[in-house]
Amino acid sequence: MKKVSKLDEYLFDLNGYIIIKNALNKKELRDLNKILDKLKNIKNKEWAGYVHGHNYGGKEGLNLQQIYEAGKPFENLIDHPSWINHMMHFVGGKGTFDQHHGPLFIDENFANIRGPGEAIGIHSGNPEGLQRNHYRYQEGKFHCSQVNILLALKDIGPGDGGTVIIPASHKSNIQHPEFKNNKMLKGGKVSSAEGMTSAKEVYMKAGDGLVFVDSLCHGSAKRINKGERRIVVYRYGPSWGFFRHPYRPSKQLLSRLSKFQQKIVMPHQNVLTPDNK
Numbered sequence: 001m002k003k004v005s006k007l008d009e010y011l012f013d014l015n016g017y018i019i020i021k022n023a024l025n026k027k028e029l030r031d032l033n034k035i036l037d038k039l040k041n042i043k044n045k046e047w048a049g050y051v052h053g054h055n056y057g058g059k060e061g062l063n064l065q066q067i068y069e070a071g072k073p074f075e076n077l078i079d080h081p082s083w084i085n086h087m088m089h090f091v092g093g094k095g096t097f098d099q100h101h102g103p104l105f106i107d108e109n110f111a112n113i114r115g116p117g118e119a120i121g122i123h124s125g126n127p128e129g130l131q132r133n134h135y136r137y138q139e140g141k142f143h144c145s146q147v148n149i150l151l152a153l154k155d156i157g158p159g160d161g162g163t164v165i166i167p168a169s170h171k172s173n174i175q176h177p178e179f180k181n182n183k184m185l186k187g188g189k190v191s192s193a194e195g196m197t198s199a200k201e202v203y204m205k206a207g208d209g210l211v212f213v214d215s216l217c218h219g220s221a222k223r224i225n226k227g228e229r230r231i232v233v234y235r236y237g238p239s240w241g242f243f244r245h246p247y248r249p250s251k252q253l254l255s256r257l258s259k260f261q262q263k264i265v266m267p268h269q270n271v272l273t274p275d276n277k
């Protein structure tokens with residue numbers, strides 16, 4: 001299992017993100033991509049098994065929600081050795097109520113496939129002050145509400161529509177003056193992230209993972225190249241969090257997972273009720 005280095009801690013605190021090079025090996029990439037080759041033709045609101053086609057209504061591409069249902073290669077990402085220690089460390093809460101019923105909780109997991117002309121507009125940032133994605137470091141420990149791993153399943157270079165971040169914006173007290181509120185959730189026009197002052201477009205090799213606190217102001221560049229960008233995002237927070245969307249893991253998935261993984265996708269396995277002694 002990859003350990004969290006002193007430099008990881010320093011850079012995550014300083015910038016709100018780190019990049020884990022080669023988080024996935026060649027075989028993992030092949031297996032994950034093979035599954036997406038089959039799934040990528042499902043339409044918005046269509047199901048493929050327990051995976052759901054989803055779109056915010058704009059030009060953000062197709063999300064394959066509940067991608068951890070898509071087979072073993074995606075199940076393995078739940079507690080993958082390349083980043084699980086980072087999630088435990090940055091979400092934090094060891095030995096406290098935050099980990100009382102489990103180590104972590106994944107409140108959303110999806111693959112995203114984006115073609116030419118598609119992007120996700122700029123969103124998030126510390127000035128919003130949201131509980132769900134906040135960044136906090138106190139008493140020598142991290143306490144982040146939501147930390148994402150964003151994995152590149154294909155190389156992402158210039159023109160490919162890379163993720164765009166404003167480094168250190170997880171600590172900013174002031175809304176970026178060029179931030180035009182993204183209408184992603186309403187399906188309206190998306191304001192582009194890539195032209196903003198101090199924005200950084202993140203280029204990654206297939207298999208690299210971007211770990212970032214969700215309060216970092218971010219979005220993506222518009223894809224202008226042919227072909228498609230493929231990424232996977234798993235969002236981790238404390239065990240007492242709840243699902244972002246009205247999806248739940250299937251019984252079949254839960255029965256295949258290890259105890260540790262079960263706790264991360266559904267923290268209370270043994271529900272206490274008077275009828276369930």
Ligand SMILES: O=C(O)CCC(=O)C(=O)O
Pocket residue numbers: 112120148150162163164218219220233
């Ligand atoms: O598509 C991207 O590059 C950014 C995705 C995103 O906004 C997120 O994972 O929170």
Ligand SMILES: [Fe+2]
Pocket residue numbers: 123124218
């Ligand atoms: Fe985001």
